[in-house]
Each structure stands twice: as structure tokens, then as C-alpha cells.
Amino acid sequence: MKSPSSKEIIKKSYDRLYKAFGRQRWWPTQGIENPLFEIIIGTILTQNTAWQNAEKAIINLCSNNLIDIGKIKKINRKRLANLIRSAGYYNQKAERLKIVAQHLAKYPSIKVFFDRPAEELREELLSIKGIGPETADSILLYAGNKPCFVVDAYTKRIFSRLGLCEQDIDYHELQKIFIDSLKKDVRLFQEYHALIVECAKLFCRKKPVCKKCPLEKMCRKK
DNA sequence: ACCCAGGGTCATA
DNA sequence: TATGACCATGGG
Numbered sequence: 001m002k003s004p005s006s007k008e009i010i011k012k013s014y015d016r017l018y019k020a021f022g023r024q025r026w027w028p029t030q031g032i033e034n035p036l037f038e039i040i041i042g043t044i045l046t047q048n049t050a051w052q053n054a055e056k057a058i059i060n061l062c063s064n065n066l067i068d069i070g071k072i073k074k075i076n077r078k079r080l081a082n083l084i085r086s087a088g089y090y091n092q093k094a095e096r097l098k099i100v101a102q103h104l105a106k107y108p109s110i111k112v113f114f115d116r117p118a119e120e121l122r123e124e125l126l127s128i129k130g131i132g133p134e135t136a137d138s139i140l141l142y143a144g145n146k147p148c149f150v151v152d153a154y155t156k157r158i159f160s161r162l163g164l165c166e167q168d169i170d171y172h173e174l175q176k177i178f179i180d181s182l183k184k185d186v187r188l189f190q191e192y193h194a195l196i197v198e199c200a201k202l203f204c205r206k207k208p209v210c211k212k213c214p215l216e217k218m219c220r221k222k
Numbered sequence: 223a224c225c226c227a228g229g230g231t232c233a234t235a
Numbered sequence: 236t237a238t239g240a241c242c243a244t245g246g247g
Contacts, residue, residue, distance in 0.1 A: 048243095052246080056245095086244060088245080092242055093242090
């Protein structure tokens with residue numbers, strides 16, 4: 001029996017995850033004030049950090065009416081750091097938030113900022129200190145509605161267990177495998193990444209195997 | 223007490 | 236180019 005192709009694994013996994021968890025409707029936001037900027041803030045705050053801790057920081061910013069490019073640009077860096085303390089790395093992240101705000105302030109609005117080809121936007125985002133490949137793609141996919149597939153540590157963990165790749169595969173290599181296997185559809189990309197995170201949070205944090213994981217039967221036995 | 227989280231940058235060899 | 240150190244809180 002021949003082993004399944006990458007495309008088959010990726011499609012089958014999506015079906016099973018969707019069946020198990022349903023629609024995720026990412027990216028989660030608190031309010032409707034500045035949802036796009038709030039998403040961008042969230043992608044920075046959640047870097048290598050549990051979402052719950054990042055979310056507390058966002059709630060803090062919301063209650064101080066700070067989900068605003070001009071205000072983040074102007075706020076005292078130490079005060080900002082104190083407000084986002086729960087997200088960890090608060091000095092770095094305060095600096096990164098201010099850098100992003102300064103960059104976005106060069107445009108009339110976030111909408112205008114995003115109103116360009118994805119490739120051009122991606123390069124520009126990557127040129128900003130504090131934004132790497134995953135953060136850039138998260139911003140593009142969830143704030144910019146661009147079909148950029150987000151690869152994270154969970155994606156590598158899950159799909160290396162499924163025999164699709166090595167655990168330390170290069171970001172863009174794995175991203176290409178997904179893009180080549182799926183219809184280039186923003187909503188599909190959004191849902192898939194969200195489903196991967198949801199599944200990993202529930203079942204794939206602990207080491208060896210994931211009982212009750214919807215992908216358990218597809219994992220390679222070892 | 224240890225391990226990990228919805229990463230990224232920078233210095234060194 | 237490829238590791239390693241560093242950033243830091245909070246939950247299991």
C-alpha cells in the first residue's frame with residue numbers, strides 16, 4: 001500500500017479537524033473599535049507566549065483606549081511595557097508595538113496600508129524589526145485578508161508526526177507544501193491554521209501521543 | 223521545581 | 236549557514 005501524498009494528508013487532516021472542532025472564526029478580538037490594529041497588536045503580543053497571557057494585555061490596552069496607532073506611537077515606552085506585562089518579554093514587545101505603530105502611521109489608514117499586492121506587503125512587514133515570517137503571515141492572513149498560510153511550531157509538530165516533514169523543516173518549505181496542496185482561499189487558510197492551533201492546544205502539547213486527537217489514527221506508529 | 227507558550231533578533235564560529 | 240543566548244510572564 002503506497003503512502004499517502006502530502007496533498008492527501010493535508011486535505012484529510014483538514015476534514016477531520018473541521019469535523020471535530022467546527023468553524024473557528026479567527027482572529028479573536030475584543031471589540032469593534034480598531035479590529036485590524038488590534039489583530040496586529042495581538043500577533044506581536046502572542047509571540048512565543050500563551051494566548052491567554054497576550055489577551056490579558058490586550059484587554060488592558062482596550063480598557064485604556066490604547067488600540068490606536070497614534071496613541072501607541074506616543075505613549076511612554078515604560079508605561080506601555082507595564083500595561084502589557086502579562087504577555088511576557090514586555091520590554092521587547094513594548095518597543096515592537098511602538099515600531100509597528102510608527103510604521104503604520106505613515107499611511108492614511110490601515111486599509112490603505114493593506115491595499116497592495118501581498119508579496120510587496122510581506123516584504124515590507126519583514127523589514128520591520130520584531131516581525132518575522134510567522135508574524136508577517138498572521139498579519140497578512142487575519143488583518144489583511146491575504147492568502148498567506150501561517151506556519152507555526154504546532155504545524156511542524158503535528159505534520160512531522162503525520163510523516164509529512166521533519167520537525168525542524170524550514171518555515172517557507174513547509175508553507176509551500178501547504179500552499180501547493182490547498183485552494184488559495186483566504187477563509188480556508190484562516191480556518192486551517194486556527195484548527196491546527198486548537199487541536200494542538202487540546203491534544204498535542206504533551207509529548208508522545210495524543211489520545212482522542214482527531215488525527216490520532218493518521219499519526220505514524222512508532 | 224520544571225516545561226512550555228499562537229517568535230524574533232543578535233552575536234559568534 | 237547554523238547554533239546559542241536572550242527576552243519574561245503565567246499555567247500545568
